[in-house]
Amino acid sequence: MFPVVPTYAEPIVITFSHVVAADTPKGRAAEFFKKRAGELTQGKVKVEVYPNSKLYPDREEMSALQLGSVQMLAPSLAKFGPLDINDFEVFDLPFMFNGYEDLHKVTTGPVGRQLLDKLESKGIKGLAYWDNGFKSFSANTPIKTPEDLNGKKMRIQSSKVLEEQMLELKAIPKVTAFSAVYKALQTGVVDGTENPISNFYTQKMYEVQKYLTVTEHGYLGYAVIVNKKFWEGLPADIRTQLETAMQEATDYANKIAKESNDKDLELVKASGKTEVTTLTPEQRAAFKKILAPVHEKMASRIGANTVDAVQKAVGFTK
Numbered sequence: 001m002f003p004v005v006p007t008y009a010e011p012i013v014i015t016f017s018h019v020v021a022a023d024t025p026k027g028r029a030a031e032f033f034k035k036r037a038g039e040l041t042q043g044k045v046k047v048e049v050y051p052n053s054k055l056y057p058d059r060e061e062m063s064a065l066q067l068g069s070v071q072m073l074a075p076s077l078a079k080f081g082p083l084d085i086n087d088f089e090v091f092d093l094p095f096m097f098n099g100y101e102d103l104h105k106v107t108t109g110p111v112g113r114q115l116l117d118k119l120e121s122k123g124i125k126g127l128a129y130w131d132n133g134f135k136s137f138s139a140n141t142p143i144k145t146p147e148d149l150n151g152k153k154m155r156i157q158s159s160k161v162l163e164e165q166m167l168e169l170k171a172i173p174k175v176t177a178f179s180a181v182y183k184a185l186q187t188g189v190v191d192g193t194e195n196p197i198s199n200f201y202t203q204k205m206y207e208v209q210k211y212l213t214v215t216e217h218g219y220l221g222y223a224v225i226v227n228k229k230f231w232e233g234l235p236a237d238i239r240t241q242l243e244t245a246m247q248e249a250t251d252y253a254n255k256i257a258k259e260s261n262d263k264d265l266e267l268v269k270a271s272g273k274t275e276v277t278t279l280t281p282e283q284r285a286a287f288k289k290i291l292a293p294v295h296e297k298m299a300s301r302i303g304a305n306t307v308d309a310v311q312k313a314v315g316f317t318k
Contacts, residue, residue, distance in 0.1 A: 010043075010044055011041075011043055011044055011045055011046040012044060012045045012046070012234070012238065013045075013046050013047075013048060013071075014037070014045060014046070014047045014048070014071045014072055014226075015048050015050065015055070015069075015070045015071050015072065016030055016033070016034070016047055016048065016049045016050070016070070016071070016072040016073070016074075017050045017053075017054070017055045017056055017061055017064070017070045017072070017073055018030060018049075018050070018051055018073065018074050019051075019052070019053045019057075019058050019061070019075075020051065020052070021051060021052055022049075022051040022052070024198075024202075025130075025131075025132065025198070025253060025256045025257040025260050026074055026130060026132070026222055026253065027049075027051050028252075028253075028256060029074075029130055029249050029250075029252055029253030029256070030049045030051070030074065030249075031049060032248070032249045032252045032253075033047060033245055033246060033248075033249035034047035034048075034049050036244075036245035036248050036249060037241075037242055037245040039245075040241040040242070040244055040245050041238055041241045041242070044238060045238060045241075045242065047072075055070060056069075056070070058075075058079075061073055061075065062075065062079065062082065062083065065124065065225065065226075065227055066122065066123050066124065066227070068227050068229065068230060070227075071226055071227050071230050071231075072224065072225070072226045072227075073224075073225050073226075074130060074222045074223065074224045074225070075222060075223065075225070076132075076157075076220065076221070076222055077089075077091045077092075077129075077220075077221055077222065077223055078092065078157055078158070078159050080119070080223075083119075083122050083124075085118055085119065085122070086301055086302050086303065087115050087118055087302055087303050087306045088115060088223070089159065089160070089161045089298070089301070089302045090115075090302050090303075090306050090307055090310050091219050091221060092159050092161035092162055092165075092218060092219075093161060093218075093294060093295050093298065093302075093307070093310075094165050094217045094218055094287075094288070094291040094294055095217055095218075095284075095287070095288040095291060095292075096218075096219070096295075096310060096311070096314065096316060097134075097219055097314060098314070099134075099216075100131070100254075100258065102314040102315075103131070103219060103221075103314075104254075105313050105314055106310055106313050106314065107129035107131075107221070108129075109313060111309045111310055111313045112129060114309070115306070116223065116225075119223075119225060120228060123227065123228050123229065124225050124226070124227070124228055125225065125226050125227070125228040125231045125232070126223055126224075126225050127224045127225065127226060127243075127246050128223070128224045128246050128247070128249075128250040129221055129222065129223055129224075129250070130221060130222045130223075130224060130250060130253040130254065130257070131221050131222075131253065131254045131257040131258065132196050132198070132199075132220040132221050132222065132257055133196030133197065133198055133199075133219075133220060133257055133258070133260075133261040134196060134216035134217075134218065134219055134220075134261075135194040135195055135196055135215070135216070135217060135218040135219070135220055136194065136195065136196075136197060136200070136212060136213060136214045136215045136216060136217070137149065137154075137192060137193075137194050137212075137213050137215050137217070138192050138193055138194075138195070138200060138205060138209040138211060138212045138213070138274070139152055139154075139191055139192030139209065139210075139211055140191060140192070140209060140210045140211065141191075141210070141211060142211050142213075142275075142277065143192075143211060143213040143215075143277070144213065144277065144279070144283055145283065145286060145287075146169055146286060146287050146290040146291075147170075149166075149169045149170070149171045149192070150169070150170040150171065151170065151171070151172065152171045152172065152191040152192050153171070153172045153174050153189070153190045153191045153192075154166050154169075154171045154172065154173060154174060154190065154191065154192050154193060154194065155174050155175075155176045155181055155184060155185075155190040155192070155193040155194075156173045156174065156175055156176075156193075156194070157175070157178075158175045160298065160301060161294065161298050161301075161302070162194075162218075163175075164294050164297055164298060165218075165291060165294050168290060168291055168293060168294055169290065169291070174189070174190045176189075176190060178199075178203075181193060181203065181205065182203055182204060182205060182207075182208060185205060185208040185209060186207075186208045192209065193205065193209075194217070194218065195220075196220050196261055197212075197214075197261045197262075197264045197265045197268065198257070198260040198261050198264045199220075200212065200264070200268065201264035201265075201267055201268050202264070206268045206271050206273050206274040207271075207273060209274055210273075210274060210275060211274065211275050211277065212268060212274050212275070212276050212277070213276075213277045213278070213279060214265070214276065214277065214278040214279065215279055215284070215287060217287060217288075217291070224246065224250075288318070289318065292318040295307060295311070295316075
């Protein structure tokens with residue numbers, strides 16, 4: 001008896017759903033993957049990309065992936081808490097990474113792979129990390145020392161790590177939906193925020209924030225994930241071709257994310273509405289020292305082994 005080999009209708013369709021606009025770095029990288037997947041498999045795979053939450057809103061897409069209603073997502077790394085996997089919150093720890101070179105030691109190395117492997121018990125296969133960028137602080141008063149954020153109402157994503165970060169700065173953390181940040185800043189519901197520069201510019205926050213300080217204190221990125229059963233059921237040659245397409249898309253995603261942040265910083269400066277400051281090494285060290293306790297306080301939540309592994313990979317020092 002010969003083993004039964006599953007047959008696939010051609011083309012094999014991969015539904016790739018994401019929640020941001022098509023012209024963002026993530027949206028453009030998804031389209032790049034679609035193009036390369038089609039080329040490398042010679043049309044045997046068709047990737048259908050649905051941006052802007054066209055298929056599922058942010059809070060529903062993960063369960064849709066697990067159920068097989070979609071095959072591929074690229075959620076932000078803060079989105080795995082509901083799956084009881086807090087390890088990815090290690091990327092929220094302040095000043096963990098001293099630039100992209102440090103970051104990529106983790107995201108393209110064995111520690112990053114080990115984190116993605118934790119998703120397998122949830123029926124999810126992690127394929128890659130895509131950058132968005134490093135976050136900087138903004139407010140309507142200058143930010144040059146940690147004390148400058150004392151008492152400020154600062155917008156954060158829903159994250160215990162980011163909440164603790166703001167508390168260490170004696171700021172008041174305010175969890176606010178991303179879509180509501182501009183109005184919250186405009187009306188004074190919050191005084192300031194933290195964002196990659198590309199978000200700060202494309203959401204026009206420079207219209208309602210007088211000061212932006214390039215701190216690059218935290219990282220915002222995505223994990224590209226697929227339904228595990230679907231991925232492992234693909235013919236081996238197709239899967240290999242898709243892995244190549246994903247590697248190329250990852251290189252592209254990370255390149256354009258950095259370019260977008262650099263370009264948008266110049267556009268913020270050119271607007272004349274926001275004064276941009278870059279921390280001196282001494283000022284940066286002062287922020288890092290104040291925020292170092294966040295690593296220790298959050299280790300029990302994230303996982304002490306995960307925090308230690310990432311710190312060792314990047315040579316983190318207080």
